[in-house]
Amino acid sequence: MMPDPKNELTKLTIAEARDRLRAGDVTSAELTRACLAEIDGAGALNAFVHKTPEIAMERANAADARLQARGEVPAMCGIPIGIKDLFCTEGVPSQAASRILDGFRPEYESTVSAQLKDAGAVMLGKLNMDEFAMGSTNETSTYGNAVNPWRRSGDDTALTPGGSSGGSASAVAADLCLAATGTDTGGSIRQPAAFTGITGIKPTYGRCSRWGIVAFASSLDQAGAMTRDVRDAAIMLRAMCGHDPKDSTSADLPVPDFEAALTGDIRGKKIGIPREYRMDGMPAEIEKLWSDGTAMLKDAGAEIVDITLPHTKYALPTYYVIGPAEASSNLARYDGVRYGHRARLAQGDGVTEMYEKTRAEGFGPEVQRRVMVGTYVLSAGFYDAYYNRARKVRTLIKRDFETVFADGIDAILTPATPSSAFALGEMTASDPVAMYLNDVFTVTVNLAGLPGIAVPAGLDAQGLPLGLQLIGRPWEEAELLNSAYTLERAAGFVSKPEKWW
Amino acid sequence: MSIDKAQAAHVAKLARIRVEDDALPALAEEFNTILGFIEQLNEVDVDGVEPMTSVTPMRLKRREDTVTDGGMQGRILSNAPDAREGFFAVPKVVE
Numbered sequence: 202m203m204p205d206p207k208n209e210l211t212k213l214t215i216a217e218a219r220d221r222l223r224a225g226d227v228t229s230a231e232l233t234r235a236c237l238a239e240i241d242g243a244g245a246l247n248a249f250v251h252k253t254p255e256i257a258m259e260r261a262n263a264a265d266a267r268l269q270a271r272g273e274v275p276a277m278c279g280i281p282i283g284i285k286d287l288f289c290t291e292g293v294p295s296q297a298a299s300r301i302l303d304g305f306r307p308e309y310e311s312t313v314s315a316q317l318k319d320a321g322a323v324m325l326g327k328l329n330m331d332e333f334a335m336g337s338t339n340e341t342s343t344y345g346n347a348v349n350p351w352r353r354s355g356d357d358t359a360l361t362p363g364g365s366s367g368g369s370a371s372a373v374a375a376d377l378c379l380a381a382t383g384t385d386t387g388g389s390i391r392q393p394a395a396f397t398g399i400t401g402i403k404p405t406y407g408r409c410s411r412w413g414i415v416a417f418a419s420s421l422d423q424a425g426a427m428t429r430d431v432r433d434a435a436i437m438l439r440a441m442c443g444h445d446p447k448d449s450t451s452a453d454l455p456v457p458d459f460e461a462a463l464t465g466d467i468r469g470k471k472i473g474i475p476r477e478y479r480m481d482g483m484p485a486e487i488e489k490l491w492s493d494g495t496a497m498l499k500d501a502g503a504e505i506v507d508i509t510l511p512h513t514k515y516a517l518p519t520y521y522v523i524g525p526a527e528a529s530s531n532l533a534r535y536d537g538v539r540y541g542h543r544a545r546l547a548q549g550d551g552v553t554e555m556y557e558k559t560r561a562e563g564f565g566p567e568v569q570r571r572v573m574v575g576t577y578v579l580s581a582g583f584y585d586a587y588y589n590r591a592r593k594v595r596t597l598i599k600r601d602f603e604t605v606f607a608d609g610i611d612a613i614l615t616p617a618t619p620s621s622a623f624a625l626g627e628m629t630a631s632d633p634v635a636m637y638l639n640d641v642f643t644v645t646v647n648l649a650g651l652p653g654i655a656v657p658a659g660l661d662a663q664g665l666p667l668g669l670q671l672i673g674r675p676w677e678e679a680e681l682l683n684s685a686y687t688l689e690r691a692a693g694f695v696s697k698p699e700k701w702w
Numbered sequence: 703m704s705i706d707k708a709q710a711a712h713v714a715k716l717a718r719i720r721v722e723d724d725a726l727p728a729l730a731e732e733f734n735t736i737l738g739f740i741e742q743l744n745e746v747d748v749d750g751v752e753p754m755t756s757v758t759p760m761r762l763k764r765r766e767d768t769v770t771d772g773g774m775q776g777r778i779l780s781n782a783p784d785a786r787e788g789f790f791a792v793p794k795v796v797e
Contacts (some may be wrong), residue, residue, distance in 0.1 A: 308777040406757045420757050449762050518740045529717065536718070543783035552795050555721035564788050571720055573729075574736055576717040577705075587740065592753030594746050599754065633732065634739045650757035675758065 210235040211376045214490025215433040215461075218379055218638035222268055222279045229268070229279030231377075233261035233323050236281040239377045240325060245702040248372040249342040250286060251294045251327040252374040253447025257281065267321055276460075277440045280323030283372045283381040286327045288314045288424075289413040291323075297415040298342040299332045301563025302541040311413025312445045313382065313424045313438070320440045325378050329405065332565045333532065334389055334417045336478075337540065337639035338628060339367025341567045349397055349622050350375035350698040354664035360622040361637075363393030369427045370397040374698060376601075380428040380437050385413060386421045387520055388618075393656035394427055395617035395668025398657040398696060400689070401427045402434045402682070404648035405675045407452035410445030421520075421647040424443050431686040435459035438678065447565050454676060459662055461685045462679035468502030469682065473610040477513035478642060480619065486661045487616045494614055494669045495656055497691035508610060510601040515548070516645040522578050522591035523648070528568075529575025535563060565639055570633065599649040613683045615642050617655040618669035652678045654685045657694040667676060693699050705733045 210232050213221070213490035221227045237257060274549040289295045298301030310318065318324065329347040331339050338361040339347040350371055362371040366383035370393035373381050383390040385403035394401025402425045409424040416422060426437035439460070444453040474495055479488075499505050504570040536557030537543035541577050544558035552581035564572065578587035603614070619641055628636050652675070655668040671689065673681030705713075710730040714721040721729055777786040784792075 225778065305781055308774075308780060379756065407760070446763070446765075450757070453763070476793055481748070489765075512746070515743060515746055518742045521736065521744070533718075533784065537783060538792055539778075541783070542782035546793060552792060552793050553718070555793055556718040560718055561720040564719065569717075570732060570736075573713050574733065575716045577713045577733065577737075578740075580713070580716060587743075588745075589753050590743050591740075592746060593748035593751040594743055595754040596751050597746065597748070602756075630734065634735055637739075 202671045204615065211219050211239045213379060213437050214237040214429045215379050218280055219276050219436070222572055223274070227265040229261040229281070229323060230258065233257050233277065233325070236325055236378050238416060241652070242435050243375055243377050243702050246348045246350060246375055247345055248281060248329055248347050248368040248377060249326040250298070250329045250368065250380065252291055253324055255325045256293070257323050257325050260318070264321040264323060274321035275440065276436045277317060280334070280379050281321065281323040281325050282317065283326060283328045283369060283378040283515045284314055284324050285366055285369050285382050285428060286330050287384050287415045288382060290314055290324065290327065291569055293327065295415070296343070297333050298330045298344055299563065299565070299568065300542060301535045301560070303639045305540050307413070312447060313414065314440045314479070316443065317382070317440055320581050322440070328372055328381055330365065331365035332568050333415065333528070334365040334384055334386055335528070335567050335571055336364045337392060337636060338625065339364040339390070340625060342567050342610060344567065346625050347371045348625070350702065351397060351622060351665055351684070352698070352701065359625050361396065362509060363396035363622065364368040364511045364699070365389040366393050366427060370394055371397060373427050375702070378569045380426060380433055382424060382441070384422055384424050385647065386417050387647050388640040389526065389669055390425045390427060391643045391653055391668070392618050392639060393668070395621040395657070398666030398694065398698070399427060400428060400431055400434050400440055400656055400685070401425065402654040402678070403646065403652065404438060404442060404678050405652045407450050408656060408678065409443045410443070410448040410451045411459065412447040416531040418524045420527060421524060423614065431566065431682055431689045432463060433459060434654065446656070450667060451563060452676070457679045459679050459682050462683045464683060465690060466686050467498065467684055467687045470503045470611040470701060471506050471609050472498050472503045473506050473508035473605055473613040473686070475508050475510045475513065475613060477510050484620060487619065487667065490585050491614070491616050492660050496690070497688055498614065501687045506610060508605045508613070510605065510645070512594065512601050513645060516598055516648055517641060519594045519598065519648060520644045521574070521637060522587050523595065525571040525575030526588050528640045529572045529579060532568070532572050535560065546656045563701045567633070590630035595648050598645055601648045602651060611674070612681055615670045615672065617642060617670040621661045621663065621665035643654065646672050651675060653682050654681060655690070656685050656689050658688065658692040659694065660696055665692070705730045705737065
């Protein structure tokens with residue numbers, strides 16, 4: 202076999218790379234060097250914001266030694282990946298794309314990134330994101346915007362890769378790494394995956410340990426995998442999941458071999474189509490994508506069932522109470538005392554001035570806005586009217602899903618996003634609520650703690666990728682991945698962005 | 703429910719974020735936009751509904767009430783903007 206040109210190596214899926222690494226056909230050092238070269242040439246995407254080439258080569262050489270020992274090696278051994286900046290990585294800057302964590306180098310490693318490391322995965326560096334994962338466009342980052350490798354045909358306008366895991370999405374779509382970690386609080390894995398034509402899975406709440414991941418909204422945050430295809434999502438997710446005594450909400454359940462579940466057989470499965478997701482003013486292309494996807498699952502032998510999730514309309518307002526409320530508590534720790542930025546103080550300033558100036562300088566406008574909204578909805582006199590009411594509506598949203606699952610629905614098919622990727626700067630205008638609507642199809646899944654996956658399913662008239670979302674039953678990621686695999690095979694999405702960077 | 707400049711200043715104070723006086727009217731307006739969006743929740747009948755407290759019904763794990771970690775003062779202080787003599791240092795708190 203002829204050796205691949207180096208830039209072809211970075212296009213491999215995890216499964217292909219794994220098989221070739223095991224066959225001794227390529228080394229992790231070769232793969233890693235090829236990725237590092239692509240990263241160096243992709244500054245225009247601003248996806249990798251802290252590069253770790255020394256760590257990468259050290260881990261690649263260690264992985265090669267493990268592979269040469271010819272014993273059983275984990276599937277992720279030797280696979281070069283990117284890590285979202287939200288994950289604390291020992292000795293490597295980890296600042297959640299915020300100025301307030303400028304200079305922070307954790308003394309510890311997040312459980313998820315540690316599991317990947319132990320499995321032999323090679324960290325290439327840290328990936329851009331919205332500040333504290335608050336955003337849907339990657340425009341709130343202290344590092345500046347990450348850029349989508351996709352462009353509209355015949356138009357060089359810079360597009361958003363989505364957010365908050367925008368750097369992860371951009372890097373995987375542009376073949377800078379084989380896969381990346383993401384986190385998802387309201388759609389932050391699935392929306393950017395859809396905007397960049399890649400696959401993104403958010404597992405059931407509690408599948409991945411949250412320990413060492415900078416917290417945004419603790420009852421909604423989950424880590425997940427962003428990959429080229431569904432098989433890779435299955436492989437990488439398995440390495441990320443598992444019980445962790447350091448996260449009290451992490452589930453003590455066995456993690457199945459997700460890849461083994463990919464049979465492509467969904468005959469007799471019941472796929473729900475929720476009528477409330479048919480929004481007024483939904484672009485015809487999204488509508489068509491959704492009905493095409495429905496037809497594909499039907500052709501594969503699934504039974505299509507119209508379902509109702511009556512409280513869908515209230516998911517976004519619920520999210521914009523609960524998310525900020527939890528954020529205001531979680532972000533109280535950034536006070537200029539223990540880590541990160543501290544404001545320069547004036548003569549006579551006391552500790553209160555230190556807090557106020559530090560937080561005003563350290564947090565960007567969207568983070569400040571959400572912390573203050575959260576503070577307000579939790580404050581005396583408003584707690585019941587806002588926060589408790591939102592938690593009750595959340596119960597109803599979760600009950601909607603429980604009802605359809607009890608009726609025998611195996612998975613739910615929806616669009617992943619209300620549009621394809623739009624231009625950077627297009628949504629930053631004055632109205633924060635308009636921006637929040639990006640999460641309309643994804644946020645219900647976080648509120649109910651369910652697993653969800655976005656799969657690329659087509660291109661719009663401008664040549665941009667569009668994704669479909671499948672939502673599964675709690676803890677049944679294996680079955681969900683199999684449905685997604687079936688959809689992926691039927692959709693046959695193979696397009697890649699044309700290289701301009 | 704509408705938030706005015708004084709209430710916006712109060713919320714900023716509670717959140718310990720300094721907001722200059724001239725930025726308060728715009729902040730109050732943003733709050734009102736977001737709260738207007740949230741007000742939709744008032745349409746929902748939540749009588750007799752329990753607020754969600756746990757995403758997945760599970761009993762939190764118990765463990766022995768013992769010290770399991772510690773002895774790493776240097777590592778704890780290594781990221782502090784100002785650490786002195788083994789402590790975090792802050793401006794004077796008590797007169």
